Amino acid sequence: MPVLPGPPPVEITLRRSGRARRFSLRVSRLDGRVTLTLPQRARESEALAFARDHQDWIRTALESVPQTAPVGLGTRLPVEGRALLVQPGTGRLVRIEGDSLLVPGDPDRVAARLAAFLRLRARDRLAAACDRHAAALGRPYARLTLRDTRSRWGSCTADGSLMFSWRLILAPPEVLDYVAAHEVAHLAEMNHSPAFWAVVGRLMPGYQPHRIWLKRQGQVLHGFRFGD
Template structure:
């Protein structure tokens, strides 16, 4: 058996021909992996090929080729990218908003309710529209999450007086998870939660706040989460069904 020699650098990707187009497949070596695996992250991004610690790059290439048909079918089910462009739409708290560009407008982004439906009016030069809209959505996400976290922390303190308070709130563009809580009590969230219906964001906030007393996913943890947010299963089901769509925006 050939062992991986760290002194020999190996490629960090391979290219597969999928239905006539080149698809880059990221290659990762994982010491904890027991087998080769090929996956297409539900949260978005390109295919990832994992090599176990004692695996070989050549075998990984054959594995990817053997599973090319599976990957082609899987890619067909992924949502298409939806860039932030004038004339497009983006959900805000689960409600589709038309994106309108007003170059001569003042300010950055304005929410306008009209009879035809709500709009996000973006001012300034056209090339800056995607960044300005993204910055606006991140700001809205932070405000919504800060309010939800504070509300759940207050409820947690009543039921668990010894519970810690969060040490910080960070907004990111995470792909693998919607939120997390560090051992130090810092709460991290994906800004894309503001695209989902409000109850979904509320659930993720409650989930991470519950980790301030239970740093695990035991039955006790879920009891705390359900006490903070009784619609937990409804929100989890929504994320399973539609969560990957949120990563297609922008």
């Protein structure tokens, strides 16, 4: 992988595209990955020269990428929009008590146990929301899967399969519900046309603030590192 020299050095991911007509740079706000897109026939040396010419912009963009932090005892973790303090627990199950998120067992397994707990909670909440919106729409979905996606919060395929990021459980419940309504709406409109947004509005009136929250705050949810 090409590296832009300097303090510190920056790795550059090159991506050739048949549709690209010029060089373009992108810095992911999720993980700080720097991608340089270039036309199919462009020389790699020219692409790297382009990156060097724009290194001030690259480094400025990297400075604005939220830092990730490992999850463990003492972490303040948002769960359904509430900031909970991760603390040692007793018994066998992870549980919420007041403003605490209690995790029993080996402290080295806290992150893994929390990830499993949050995935299960996310599935329960998303399944309930999707069932409700699909019933209102009159169109059933085929299945629901969870992933730790970085580029999207949810998706809907042509066969009616829904996919969501389990990190939506960290967001306020209304935001999770909006994403569920958004993807269920694709069962009727596989696009983002005015007709699609009208369906979203019928399923969840007043969805706009929750969409804005996700655009502005969603990247913070990727800042918690569970080691998975």
